[in-house]
Amino acid sequence: MMASAHLVDDLYQGVVPAMLPFFVSERHYSYAAVAGLTLAATMLSSVVQPAFGVWTDRKPRRWLIPAGMTTAALGVGAAGLFPGYAVTWVMVAISGIGIAAFHPSAASAARRAAGDSNRAMSLFALGGNVGFALGTLMATPVLLWLGLRGTALLILPALAMAAVLVKWLAPVLDGPVGARHPSTMPKGRDNWPEFLKLTSVVVVRSIIFFGLSSFLALYFINGLGTSEVVGGAALTVFLASGAVGTLLGGWLADRFGPLVSIRYGFAFCLPAMGGLVLAPNWQVALIFVVLTGVGVFVPFSVFVILGQNYLPNRVGTASGVTVGLAVTVGGLFNPVLGTLADATSLHFVLIVLIGLPALALVLAAFLHDPRTAKRASTQLTNPAAQPDR
Structure with missing residues (x-):
């Protein structure tokens, strides 16, 4: 629903x-x-x-x-x-x-x-x-x-x-009256330092997304010599691949943890975007567009639930920032990329964008899984809760 x-x-x-x-x-x-x-x-x-x-x-x-x-x-x-x-x-x-x-x-x-x-x-x-x-x-x-x-x-x-x-x-x-579902909302203390670190990762990911969304079709048209139809198709393929990446990111987070999903997504972007820049023709480039779309969108849905876990008492605030404000701040960098493209080339802008997944990967390395931290805190305060060795 x-x-x-x-x-x-x-x-x-x-x-x-x-x-x-x-x-x-x-x-x-x-x-x-x-x-x-x-x-x-x-x-x-x-x-x-x-x-x-x-x-x-x-x-x-x-x-x-x-x-x-x-x-x-x-x-x-x-x-x-x-x-x-x-x-x-x-x-x-x-x-x-x-x-x-x-x-x-x-x-x-x-x-x-x-x-x-x-x-x-x-x-x-x-x-x-x-x-x-x-x-x-x-x-x-x-x-x-x-x-x-x-x-x-x-x-x-x-x-x-x-x-x-x-x-x-x-x-x-x-649930119906008299048979209410138990609460599944996160509980605990708000962790603002971790949430701010997560916000910085969301902003970097947003710059990547807006940059590719704005210049990918133009790169195919002006950089690879395709028609406007092929350029538009490249953007559509990027967004459609993002749907696959969104679902894959949720599956990875449930199986291996949210931080693994985020880090693997950005790590996957590096060779995918590198292949896009080095592709000799638009047919090869389109393959790397698919891979880039998957990688860029893998962390997308994980950001929301992780932000809510960092601020369990302010779930609405966490949602508003991760879904709204941080995304807009990323979009504000687009004029900078446009100016850079006017001064150099679209190809150079895509090369610059390759550095951003690396930056996001470094920032994500400092994030901590709040569930792991909570379990560790519980074991320290309640030694009886530790499993038998």
Whole structure:
């Protein structure tokens, strides 16, 4: 249920990029104006997500899950109906705030359903990835058919999913009255130093993701001499491979531990990205795009559950930072990479990006598994709990 809700909510993150060409063609917005809409949709959303996380830590507010999703849909729907740029910007920003309201509470509810299962949490993360991709696929034919007025139709998936959540979310998560499910939420003391170290790893991973997402298609077109179709296909392959990496990361974390999943993912990125840079043609490069996509996404879902374990008393805050703020901070480095590409080449930028998995690997080496530390502390305070040798 939570993976499906995540899919529907993040549809509206994918709808906004699909709307931008129609704003240019129908309303004659400038590229700067369109960039301002992108900023309203993404930057504002991610910055306020930690605030919603702090708010939900004080008292569980599950109503934010359907309410946030519906707000995101209504904002997108209204953006296509009002011609003025200022009103459109506000509507897109409201949609972003709705998405921000959804994620901390939804991640907390997903943790309630998943318990300590990284594989279950990876399914929740995958829902968001699929939703973003489906948003563009769903919106484009509707907008081609009806123009920007068609955004009103895009509200329907959110209304349907919100109705399901209002009726079934509490019974499914908590169990029927009189037979409540036991709590599966993390317990213990908050470990802010470890959480801040994890945040630094999330930021580095985000720089890698945004850099590849922004320049991969352009590298295939301008660096390897392919068509725009092949360049776009390379980006699609990268994101599709990420779906496999997301699920693989959850499986590795459950079998070998979250830190193994994170470190192996970044270690795998090094030869994969090296092969991408050294590939003699686009056919070989596409193979390494698949491998890079898997490696970049392996740590993705593990970050959320590990951050929640570091801050067991502030699960909403941990979710808001790992899902929202840290990702945006990573995206802020994209203009630096763009400037570097203008001054040198896209090939050189990809070479620079290879150093980032190595940096993330070094930072991840200083992380500690909170479950291991908790067991060690229990054995020190209670020698009787130590196993017989």
